[in-house]
Amino acid sequence: MRDDGKWIRNAATGIVVKEQHLLMIRGDWPWPDTFFLPGGGQQPGETMKECAEREVLEETGVTVTARRLAVLREYIPARHTDEAPMLSGATHRLEAMFWCEIATEPAVLGGHNEDTVQTGVEWVPVSKLSHIRLLPPTLPRIIHAVINDPADGAIYLGDDHV
Template sequence: MTAPTRIRTSAKAVVLHEGNVLLTRNIWNGREGHFLPGGGQETGELLPDTVRREVCEETGLTVEVGPLLWVLEGWMDHPGPLATENFHRVEVVFLCTVDGSAELVGGAEQDVDQIGLDWVPLEKIASLESLSPRYRAHLAPLVSGATPRAAYLER
């Protein structure tokens, strides 16, 4: 692996509403997959502001940002729109709730690979093959109503 060319910090949201978690549906590496909404931090932007902006851009929803859930870190050879870059990735995930309407109307600035949005019942997360196993495992405590402990997750 070649040395990363830059550090990319992003903020993601675990948005809960009425026993469901919000996921984006994307085409990634030629396959359909589910992802947590969120994205890259802009210069001078605090991470809670990043997650609010990104969730709104991708979903059209306004969220209240709650506690920090996870920090994921690793290197990524990006196969998507940033294919020319190899970067050190730091992803910060927050627990969020909907502030206002939970109707999925779509955001004004969706990612280029985003094809939809889904409210997925929490009890189905463990068997949702289209979601990263890392997220499936760490979302499991939410089914019982427990808030997962904050954790550092190395890729």
């Protein structure tokens, strides 16, 4: 952390799709029944791909291989007064979203190191993404772009929240 208390949190998430369903975490933060991709903060000495793979396993029980960077997104809370602040206390988040391939899947979803705000893990139909509460709110647009052309290059969103 810098002396001024401002810091950037690197994070990675996994985009895991099976039969037109997206692997998602259900949580009670910042609002009840909010869905988000499995993922979290990068640890020292860990690549972003390794971070995505570890976080998906810890939160869902699904072992994945992160194949390619799909989306690079920044989130600067000061620019989003209509959204809840980050739990980590960081003043800026850099999130790498990786297209992941399933290696193994447990009979029952559930991780061994779930987030404190996590209330469940679900395979959510991609067609339902526009009808549920998501973080980030732009997730339906992101997922549809990635699914429609998974071989395309990474998308940089910057601090896009539209």
